Amino acid sequence: MSKFKKKIEDFCDLCGDWDYRKYDDMTEPHLQGIDIEGDKILTFCELFSPELDDYVSCDSGIFQRKDLVKSFKKLNLYHKNEVLDFIQEIECLIDWDKVSEVLHEEEEKDIEIFGDSYDEEEDEEVTKIPAKKLEEGWIWHTYSDGSGHLESPEGKRYMEYDLETHEYKRTPNSNYEFFPLKYYYADGVDPEKFEPFSYMEEEMISYVLPKEKEDNDFTL
Secondary structure: OOHHHHHHHHHHHHHOOHHHHOOOOOOOOEEEEEEEEOOEEEEEEEEEEOOOOEEEEEEEEEEEOHHHHHHHHHOOOOOHHHHHHHHHHHHOOOOHHHHHHHHHHHHHHHHHHHHHHHHHHHHOOOEEEEOOOOOOOOEEEEOOOOEEEEEOOOOOEEEEEEOOOOEEEOOOOOOOEEOOHHHHHHOOOOHHHOOHHHHHHHHHHHHHHHHHHHHHHHHO
16 A cells, blocks of 8 residues: 555544544534545545444545645644644535435435344344453453454443454444454464454554543643
């Protein structure tokens, strides 16, 4: 992946991070992310559907803005105010009435198609296991199909995972990543000895919680 594409991916992660952006209501349409092709900015929006317990997204327009592409190339992702200002510039281009209509239509379609399966997932028996490396109150929620997530003492969801596909994501707005099993092969270690829950708890300690603290300290 090129540095430019990586920068776009990191920017999209910030767009969907409600702690970073201090969203009041994720059920309202908001910028999900962008892509850039030449001097064109492709935009995508989303909203959180409580009924689906998931996000619904849609394309929200392509804008030929050489000036904004140039600004993005200079954008410092470590300067929060710069990032938020750039997000606002992009959001000012979007037809929110149209986007809202499309997103709610997509939400209704998904509820009609997947509603029963979501109900079944809610009814499925869950096993709750206390995390070993985190403070008291952090609980793993595990399902029989090999999926699950980590829940904080405040009820916030982290580390959604699927042991069947060997994937996980740190927060609901992160992208799914594969567990680093290839490193175990490369080091001559049996991948069956890989402990996903221990690995994800280390990710929480090393990356997720420090980042949240840094973001919160920045806004104080």
